[in-house]
Amino acid sequence: MLSLTEENYLKAIYHLSDGGTKSVLTNEIAESIQTKPASVTDMVKKLAVKNLITYEKYYGVKVTRQGKSEALSIIRKHRLWETFLVEKLGFDWGQVHDVAEQLEHIQSSLLIEKLDEFLGFPSADPHGHPIPDKNGKFHVSRQIALAEASGKKTVMRAVRNSSPAFLDYLSKQGIYIGATIKILERMEFDGSLEIIIDGKKKVYISKEASENILVTE
Amino acid sequence: MLSLTEENYLKAIYHLSDGGTKSVLTNEIAESIQTKPASVTDMVKKLAVKNLITYEKYYGVKVTRQGKSEALSIIRKHRLWETFLVEKLGFDWGQVHDVAEQLEHIQSSLLIEKLDEFLGFPSADPHGHPIPDKNGKFHVSRQIALAEASGKKTVMRAVRNSSPAFLDYLSKQGIYIGATIKILERMEFDGSLEIIIDGKKKVYISKEASENILVTE
């Protein structure tokens, strides 16, 4: 069984590795986990002994099959809890992450199975991020950034950045997961967009915002 | 803010002190928390510095007003989570304690307020144990052990012992919280009882069982 700290390192490494594809450097981990490189080196050795990652001195780490499976189980818990907080307890989508950071470490497979069922086996969390199933598989529809979308009607599916500030901004603009978004005009000057939400509300959003909104066409 | 370990010690001390009335000895704490007396001595000093208990060398500890309030907040969380697990997720009443031991340490007052509301502000957990309100107050009806009850009709309110084994035994006998229990006969020989549940089901229970069933008359 992994300690809370080991779980946090492994999850961070998994995310930085883009789902286990890229290898990850010591400083990136330190940065992402708010700790010092020296501490990372220590922990990385521990995780390597447990076969969750492979570690090559000075060249970073790679997530193993076993590590991927453990990481996905933590991510699954995190996203199920976020869904619970929003759907059942009425939290705002910008309030849930920090609480889920704690809840994801509760150890009880029965709890997670029952929670999943209670929530109706959701396939995405409140930010549109996919929830892996019990076996670590997720089925995701092809999503693209609104910035790359054509002028066709699209549906908002997820956020790429889930900072409270951005989520608040979206809420204020009336943009939410499931909303229909059509691009009316793309400004050549700065890449900002004029869009229409649900065929009703016209708003202007910056290029940066449009890069963090994921849609399906 | 208290560490998880500090919270566990404080809660154990509070329970051993009968709600802050009696003073508690080092060995009792060690026993209850499954640790060694030497470790208890260390921790007890830390809690005393934080004004949660008073500590007199060789004579044990007493819970302070502040300690009582902290302990009640942990107990409140524990019992709300147990209620959630049974009422919403369909856990069995004997399965919830260990998971609640973990959940009680999640730090978020918003979460607890929302959970309380989601559950409909319950006044007792699945074992009939009272849930203190936000201010640490509980309103309890006068309960007595079934062993001390007269032949009048009583209502099952709580268990005194909540070990999975006892809870399982009760479930098998058809005894549950809210059930009507009437004593038909008390055996002089061993103090065992013949009772009738909800006016329908006759069962025999031992004296020991009857001492762990709390009822109101």
Next chain:
DNA sequence: TAAAAAGTTTAGAGTAGTCTAAAATAATAT
């Protein structure tokens, strides 16, 4: 291709919590 810069690891130390063994104190029995 050698020097400088950037990144990483090692060494040594600190905190929180735990333990064993020995010393100290309190309670009990003669």
Next chain:
DNA sequence: ATATTATTTTAGACTACTCTAAACTTTTTA
């Protein structure tokens, strides 16, 4: 009252995790 026993505390050590500072390796620059 004194000796024995039970309880508690202290001393010293160990694990998990963290840090700073110094040493080392890799990458970049000139």
